Structures are given as C-alpha cells and as structure tokens.
Amino acid sequence: xxxxxxxxxxxxxxxxxxxxxxxxxxxxxxxxxxxxxxxxxxxxxxxxxxxxxxxxxxxxxxxxxxxxxxxxxxxxxxxxxxxxxxxxxxxxxxxxxxxxxxxxxxxxxxxxxxxxxxxxxxxxxxxxxxxxxxxxxxxxxxxxxxxxxxxxxxxxxxxxxxxxxxxxxxxxxxxxxxxxxxxxxxxxxxxxxxxxxxxxxx
Amino acid sequence: xxxxxxxxxxxxxxxxxxxxxxxxxxxxxxxxxxxxxxxxxxxxxxxxxxxxxxxxxxxxxxxxxxxxxxxxxxxxxxxxxxxxxxxxxxxxxxxxxxxxxxxxxxxxxxxxxxxxxxxxxxxxxxxxxxxxxxxxxxxxxxxxxxxxxxxxxxxxxxxxxxxxxxxxxxxxxxxxxxxxxxxxxxxxxxxxxxxxxxxxxx
Amino acid sequence: xxxxxxxxxxxxxxxxxxxxxxxxxxxxxxxxxxxxxxxxxxxxxxxxxxxxxxxxxxxxxxxxxxxxxxxxxxxxxxxxxxxxxxxxxxxxxxxxxxxxxxxxxxxxxxxxxxxxxxxxxxxxxxxxxxxxxxxxxxxxxxxxxxxxxxxxxxxxxxxxxxxxxxxxxxxxxxxxxxxxxxxxxxxxxxxxxxxxxxxxxx
Amino acid sequence: xxxxxxxxxxxxxxxxxxxxxxxxxxxxxxxxxxxxxxxxxxxxxxxxxxxxxxxxxxxxxxxxxxxxxxxxxxxxxxxxxxxxxxxxxxxxxxxxxxxxxxxxxxxxxxxxxxxxxxxxxxxxxxxxxxxxxxxxxxxxxxxxxxxxxxxxxxxxxxxxxxxxxxxxxxxxxxxxxxxxxxxxxxxxxxxxxxxxxxxxxx
DNA sequence: GATGAATGAGCGTTCATTCAT
DNA sequence: AATGAATGAACGCTCATTCAT
Numbered sequence: 001x002x003x004x005x006x007x008x009x010x011x012x013x014x015x016x017x018x019x020x021x022x023x024x025x026x027x028x029x030x031x032x033x034x035x036x037x038x039x040x041x042x043x044x045x046x047x048x049x050x051x052x053x054x055x056x057x058x059x060x061x062x063x064x065x066x067x068x069x070x071x072x073x074x075x076x077x078x079x080x081x082x083x084x085x086x087x088x089x090x091x092x093x094x095x096x097x098x099x100x101x102x103x104x105x106x107x108x109x110x111x112x113x114x115x116x117x118x119x120x121x122x123x124x125x126x127x128x129x130x131x132x133x134x135x136x137x138x139x140x141x142x143x144x145x146x147x148x149x150x151x152x153x154x155x156x157x158x159x160x161x162x163x164x165x166x167x168x169x170x171x172x173x174x175x176x177x178x179x180x181x182x183x184x185x186x187x188x189x190x191x192x193x194x195x196x197x198x199x200x201x202x
Numbered sequence: 203x204x205x206x207x208x209x210x211x212x213x214x215x216x217x218x219x220x221x222x223x224x225x226x227x228x229x230x231x232x233x234x235x236x237x238x239x240x241x242x243x244x245x246x247x248x249x250x251x252x253x254x255x256x257x258x259x260x261x262x263x264x265x266x267x268x269x270x271x272x273x274x275x276x277x278x279x280x281x282x283x284x285x286x287x288x289x290x291x292x293x294x295x296x297x298x299x300x301x302x303x304x305x306x307x308x309x310x311x312x313x314x315x316x317x318x319x320x321x322x323x324x325x326x327x328x329x330x331x332x333x334x335x336x337x338x339x340x341x342x343x344x345x346x347x348x349x350x351x352x353x354x355x356x357x358x359x360x361x362x363x364x365x366x367x368x369x370x371x372x373x374x375x376x377x378x379x380x381x382x383x384x385x386x387x388x389x390x391x392x393x394x395x396x397x398x399x400x401x402x403x404x
Numbered sequence: 405x406x407x408x409x410x411x412x413x414x415x416x417x418x419x420x421x422x423x424x425x426x427x428x429x430x431x432x433x434x435x436x437x438x439x440x441x442x443x444x445x446x447x448x449x450x451x452x453x454x455x456x457x458x459x460x461x462x463x464x465x466x467x468x469x470x471x472x473x474x475x476x477x478x479x480x481x482x483x484x485x486x487x488x489x490x491x492x493x494x495x496x497x498x499x500x501x502x503x504x505x506x507x508x509x510x511x512x513x514x515x516x517x518x519x520x521x522x523x524x525x526x527x528x529x530x531x532x533x534x535x536x537x538x539x540x541x542x543x544x545x546x547x548x549x550x551x552x553x554x555x556x557x558x559x560x561x562x563x564x565x566x567x568x569x570x571x572x573x574x575x576x577x578x579x580x581x582x583x584x585x586x587x588x589x590x591x592x593x594x595x596x597x598x599x600x601x602x603x604x605x606x
Numbered sequence: 607x608x609x610x611x612x613x614x615x616x617x618x619x620x621x622x623x624x625x626x627x628x629x630x631x632x633x634x635x636x637x638x639x640x641x642x643x644x645x646x647x648x649x650x651x652x653x654x655x656x657x658x659x660x661x662x663x664x665x666x667x668x669x670x671x672x673x674x675x676x677x678x679x680x681x682x683x684x685x686x687x688x689x690x691x692x693x694x695x696x697x698x699x700x701x702x703x704x705x706x707x708x709x710x711x712x713x714x715x716x717x718x719x720x721x722x723x724x725x726x727x728x729x730x731x732x733x734x735x736x737x738x739x740x741x742x743x744x745x746x747x748x749x750x751x752x753x754x755x756x757x758x759x760x761x762x763x764x765x766x767x768x769x770x771x772x773x774x775x776x777x778x779x780x781x782x783x784x785x786x787x788x789x790x791x792x793x794x795x796x797x798x799x800x801x802x803x804x805x806x807x808x
Numbered sequence: 809g810a811t812g813a814a815t816g817a818g819c820g821t822t823c824a825t826t827c828a829t
Numbered sequence: 830a831a832t833g834a835a836t837g838a839a840c841g842c843t844c845a846t847t848c849a850t
Contacts, residue, residue: 115230168370176318519634572774580722602800
C-alpha cells in the first residue's frame with residue numbers, strides 16, 4: 001500500500017504535489033493539511049519536510065504548478081501557436097483563461113485570490129512565471145496594435161484590465177455570487193465580447 | 203431572548219464586530235478566530251457567544267454590515283439621489299463601488315470572495331440586502347435604456363457583467379496581483395471607462 | 405412564549421422538574437444541561453438557581469421523584485393494595501419493578517446506576533424514600549413467611565437479593581448487553597420465575 | 607502505520623490505559639477526559655492521539671482489556687481448567703465473575719454498564735471477546751445438562767439470566783445501592799447459591 | 809421572583825512542526 | 830531518505846455558576 005517502485009528518488013516530491021493538488025481540488029485550500037497529504041501519499045508526515053520547507057513552501061510550489069499549467073493551456077493552444085490574426089489569438093487567450101479558471105476553481109483560488117499574507121513570502125523569482133501569462137496577452141495586444149487592429153493604448157495597462165475583467169467573471173462565478181437567474185453561458189460570452197469590443201479598432 | 207443584535211444598544215456587540223472586521227483585514231478570514239476576537243475585545247471567549255450564536259453567525263453579521271454600508275454609499279450619493287442623467291448615475295455607482303471595495307478590503311473580501319461553503323448557512327432573508335446593490339445598477343441601466351442612452355440588452359445580465367468587471371479590478375488590486383508597474387489610478391479609470399463605453403449607445 | 409398564568413409561585417419549580425424529566429428521558433442524563441432546561445422551560449438560565457442550589461440538587465430532586473413514582477406504581481397496584489396472597493403480591497411487585505425499569509430507562513439509570521460520586525452529596529433524609537420500595541418487598545416476604553409460604557430467611561437480605569436479581573435483568577437489558585438472540589419476554593419471565601422459585605417453600 | 611496497539615511495546619500506550627482505568631474508577635466515565643489523562647500520564651494532550659484515534663477508541667481498548675482480563679480469570683481458574691463436575695465449574699465461574707466485578711469496578715462499569723450510545727461505534731470483531739465469557743457459562747450448562755445435573759432449558763437463555771443475576775448483585779454493590787445493614791458476604795453468597803439452586807436438577 | 813452579563817474551566821480534536829535516530 | 834515520538838498552540842464550543850440589579 002505504501003512505497004512501490006515509483007517512489008524512489010525525489011519522485012516523492014512529485015507525488016506530494018500530485019496528492020496536494022488533488023486534495024486542493026477536492027477539498028479546498030484550507031482543508032489541505034500536511035498530515036493528510038502525507039498519509040495519502042503513503043509516507044510519514046515528517047517526510048514532506050524533506051522536500052518542502054513548510055506548508056507555505058508547498059503552497060508556493062502548487063501555485064507555480066498552477067501558473068505552468070495555465071501557461072501550457074494558453075501557449076499550446078493551436079490558434080495561439082499558429083499566431084495568425086491577433087484578434088483571434090486574443091479571443092482564444094481570453095476563452096482559455098476563463099475555461100481554466102472555471103475548471104480549476106481551487107487552483108484558481110490560490111493563484112489569484114489567496115490572501116496577500118501568504119504572498120509576502122512568495123519567492124520573487126516565481127513571480128516571473130505568474131507574469132508570463134499576462135505577457136502573452138500583452139504581446140498579442142501589441143501585435144494587434146502594429147496591424148492597426150487594436151487601439152493604441154498602453155499595452156501593459158490594457159492587458160491588466162483585460163485580465164481583471166476576466167478575473168471578475170471567474171471569481172464571482174466560482175464564489176457563487178452570480179444571480180441564479182443569469183444564464184452562465186450568456187454571462188461568460190458577454191464578458192468576453194465586451195473585452196474584445198473594448199480593444200478593437202472600430 | 204438576547205443575541206438578536208438589533209435590540210439593545212450593546213457596546214460589546216459593536217466592539218466584537220469592529221474587532222472582527224479589523225482582524226479580517228489584517229489576517230484574512232481563516233485566521234480570524236473567536237478566541238482571538240474575544241481576547242482582543244477584552245472579554246472572555248465565552249462572551250462572544252452571548253451576542254453571536256457561532257462563528258458563522260458573526261460572519262454573517264459582518265457581511266450584512268458590509269452590504270448596508272455599501273448600499274448607504276451608493277444610494278446616498280448626491281448624484282444618485284438627484285437621479286438625473288442615467289449615465290452620470292451609472293458612472294457614480296461604478297466609482298462608488300470601486301472606491302468602497304478598495305477602501306474596505308476587509309468587508310469586500312467577505313462580501314464578494316468568501317468561499318461559498320460559508321454561505322450555505324447564510325440566512326435567506328439577508329440575500330435581499332446583497333441584491334439591493336446590484337438592483338440599483340440594473341435599475342439605472344433600465345432608465346438609460348428608456349431614454350435610449352444605453353444599449354437595449356437584458357438589464358440583469360448586463361448589471362452582473364458590470365459588477366464582475368468592477369469586481370475583477372478591485373479583487374486583483376486588493377490581493378496584490380496587479381503589476382507594480384501599472385499606475386493604479388489609470389487602471390481604475392480604464393476599467394470604469396470601459397464599463398461605460400460598453401453599454402453606451404454610440 | 406414565556407411565562408403564562410400557571411408559572412406563578414413556585415410552580416416554576418415543578419415546571420423545571422417536568423422539563424428535566426423529559427430531557428432526561430429523551431436525551432439521557434449527561435445531555436441534560438441547566439441552560440437547555442432553562443430555555444426549554446421558558447425562563448432564564450439563572451432562574452433555575454432560585455429553586456435548586458445546583459445541578460446536583462436538581463438531580464437529587466429528580467431521583468426523589470423517581471422513587472416516588474416507583475413507589476406509586478408498586479403500592480397503588482390493585483393486587484398489592486388488596487394485600488391478599490403474599491406470593492401474588494410479591495410477583496406483582498417484581499413485575500411492576502421490571503416494568504418501571506424498562507419503561508423509564510433514564511430514570512432508572514439515575515436511581516440505580518448513577519455513579520456514587522453523585523450520591524455522596526445525596527441528602528441522607530432522602531434515602532428513606534429509596535428504602536420504602538425495598539421495604540415493601542421485605543414486608544411482603546415477612547407476611548409470606550408468617551403464612552409458611554416463603555422460606556424463613558433474613559427478609560432484609562432476601563429482599564436485597566431479589567431486588568438485585570431484578571436489577572440485573574433491567575440493567576443489562578437497558579444497556580443492550582443481552583444477546584440479541586435471546587427472546588426478551590422469555591428472559592424477563594425466566595428472571596421473575598426464578599426469583600419466585602427461589603423463595604417459595606417447596 | 608502506528609496507533610494499532612498490539613504492535614510495539616509502547617510504554618506510553620500502557621500508561622494511558624492504566625491512568626484511564628484509574629480515572630474511570632475514581633471519577634466515573636463521563637468525567638474521564640483526554641486532557642486529564644494526558645496530563646496525568648505526564649504527556650501533552652496531543653500525544654494520546656498517537657496511540658488512540660479518539661476517545662471512543664481509547665474506551666474500546668479499555669473494554670477489550672477488561673474482557674480479556676475477565677476471560678483470563680475465568681478460563682485459567684484451576685477448577686475450570688480441570689473441567690470436572692460441571693456444577694463445580696459453574697459455581698467457580700459465578701464466584702470468579704462476582705469477584706472480578708467487585709475487584710475491578712472500573713472495568714466492570716465500562717464492560718457492563720456503559721451507555722449503549724458509546725457502543726455504537728464498538729468494532730464488531732470485539733464483540734466476540736465479550737461473548738467468550740458468557741459462552742463459557744453456556745458451555746458448562748450444556749455439559750451439566752448432558753450429565754443430567756442441570757435442568758434442560760435453553761442454555762443461551764439461562765446463561766444470560768445467570769449473568770444478569772450476578773450482574774445485579776455486582777452492580778448494586780459497586781454503586782453503593784445495597785442497604786448498609788446487609789452483610790456483603792451473605793449477600794453474595796445468597797446470590798450465588800440462588801443461581802446454582804435455580805439450575806440444579808432436584 | 810427573575811434576569812442579563814459575564815466568566816473560568818474544560819472539552820475533543822487538529823495542525824504544523826521539530827528532533828533524535 | 831525516512832521515520833516515530835512528541836509537542837505547543839490553537840480552535841469552536843458548551844457548561845455550571847456567580848453577581849449585580
């Protein structure tokens with residue numbers, strides 16, 4: 001039941017992350033405990049500390065994974081890879097972002113909602129991973145601006161505004177704050193269209 | 203029967219709420235504990251239970267306070283009371299909402315971010331207070347539509363989308379997820395302008 | 405909801421006892437709390453202390469009630485009142501005792517099982533009430549002895565033995581320690597018959 | 607995986623059981639608390655949970671110990687091991703049972719009086735240990751029946767009745783409900799004799 | 809006769825973490 | 830590389846009781 005062949009070496013680290021992720025997804029962030037993770041991964045509670053300094057450290061690793069996953073989802077999408085019409089790319093980025101957020105609410109929570117108290121200890125170098133995603137949007141905006149498809153505004157600012165618009169939708173959805181009488185699809189669709197409309201050159 | 207709140211000018215009850223709010227702001231929701239509140243307010247842990255049935259009850263009282271405060275801020279604003287140009291009213295509502303969110307991050311968190319798990323026990327009658335605010339936006343939209351100033355869309359849907367756009371900005375700001383290189387004022391301004399532009403009849 | 409006409413005077417005392425008894429029967433002894441009793445009787449928690457010095461005091465009053473009730477059941481039974489054949493009386497006393505114990509398990513518990521810790525403070529004068537019941541058995545035995553129907557043994561001793569035999573049955577039944585495969589009626593019947601057979605002159 | 611008990615010669619585990627037993631005796635079951643046990647055994651409250659999953663688990667371990675001890679006392683008695691005259695064996699079993707009950711009131715209470723509420727979580731496999739003891743009585747009865755020494759009644763039923771007769775005596779004695787004027791030895795002796803007389807073929 | 813305010817003590821339990829091995 | 834033993838701190842909550850009014 002415990003260690004089998006695969007657990008050798010620092011595979012344990014990966015196992016811990018996998019289990020944590022699962023627990024995060026299934027039970028939520030604050031129900032995720034070191035003990036439960038340890039016992040679920042088949043090792044003693046102490047062993048986790050061989051791979052993660054403390055709970056925050058593990059948490060930060062999870063966040064990093066989340067940003068990697070998101071980056072993967074965005075950057076590997078065919079439309080994005082094709083790198084054709086900046087507008088189509090932008091739309092894809094938006095849709096993928098929303099999809100990611102709604103399909104991985106707990107991941108999304110630690111990535112974008114987690115209380116700043118936990119972020120103060122977030123290692124600086126890891127912010128880069130978080131920024132990669134917004135940089136994709138920004139980059140796409142700039143391409144569109146060069147082709148006169150997108151309004152010539154400060155791309156950093158606009159990218160952040162786009163992100164926060166999408167975030168608003170995901171966040172309210174995930175925390176059940178959207179009026180039950182509102183159709184979820186229409187809601188998402190409206191948000192995305194409003195984002196695109198906001199930047200498009202008329 | 204005590205513990206009902208409204209009745210009685212109980213200072214302790216108010217103190218508890220004040221301290222809780224502060225603790226919420228400074229330490230985040232899940233670090234807010236009954237015991238800490240009690241000791242911080244200078245009473246025994248038991249005493250809190252004279253005024254609040256349990257932690258959720260206290261939490262709900264805080265949320266209610268937040269919605270009252272927000273409603274006050276929105277409904278009492280001169281421009282809103284004047285009830286003139288729907289567009290001006292809408293802009294005011296947006297600005298006030300953002301201001302409220304950024305000036306009261308502690309309230310804002312429990313009002314709009316708190317995990318649904320805690321909302322399950324939220325007394326139904328209090329939902330009305332939460333809805334009052336979005337209804338103001340909706341109502342304004344409808345007035346604008348009648349005057350052909352605002353696009354004729356489903357007002358409920360649009361009101362929710364507006365709210366989530368504003369929410370996205372507030373939320374990311376408050377949780378420190380906005381690029382430090384982005385000017386906060388420009389950021390907020392852009393969001394509000396984009397909201398207004400989105401609904402305006404061209 | 406609270407006080408109506410009947411509560412005047414020390415009727416409250418009776419109400420408290422009634423409610424306690426109900427709570428005792430429905431929820432068991434250690435779930436019976438002063439607060440719950442108070443709120444259930446419609447008075448403030450403090451009011452109980454006007455009528456009972458403390459929880460033990462209330463408990464002792466309940467025990468006393470129990471013994472009164474038992475005495476009532478035994479002494480008022482037609483067969484007992486008729487005071488005819490001592491054997492018939494003895495059988496009746498046994499049956500009534502068992503019935504009482506099985507129909508009022510929680511009462512029975514505080515009367516006959518409650519941890520001695522609680523009995524140390526039991527006021528001496530109240531022991532008399534407890535003794536009245538066993539004295540009835542004893543008295544019946546002596547009557548039977550005079551008529552040469554019952555073996556001439558120390559009646560006090562035998563009465564106690566009879567009581568403990570019955571008690572054993574009740575106690576094991578009530579605490580679920582009797583083999584499920586044993587028919588409850590046959591079990592009780594056997595016990596009672598064995599008690600009677602044990603004292604009968606052959 | 608720890609906390610399984612049998613494995614490991616853990617002193618602490620034994621200490622916990624010893625202290626619990628003592629506390630049970632001195633203060634009664636519902637005054638027995640995990641924290642008091644811990645501090646009495648000289649460890650932190652947390653440590654108990656390294657050896658027992660929870661309070662019920664500890665309780666069940668105590669009960670099990672009790673049944674083991676009782677079984678030991680009964681099955682290892684010379685007369686019982688000799689397995690000669692069923693009547694002598696039966697008498698021995700009765701005497702040993704009573705002796706055990708009176709010498710180990712703390713064990714006895716949880717084994718035979720503890721409120722069923724706590725038995726609901728009692729692991730099924732442990733019921734077997736509880737049954738072993740009554741089965742010895744039953745087995746002896748059957749042997750006696752084969753030799754025409756004991757009345758041919760349903761052995762299961764009779765065994766249960768015998769047990770409850772003995773139990774009644776032990777229980778009332780241990781809870782101080784026996785008239786102080788009754789000689790304890792005569793009392794016990796009478797009970798045992800009445801049990802034996804009840805089953806003997808005349 | 810009755811209450812509201814308040815408390816100290818206690819409960820079972822979970823948690824992240826440390827340390828010696 | 831991994832563990833077992835142990836802990837301090839905390840948590841939400843309930844309880845019997847007191848006291849001033």
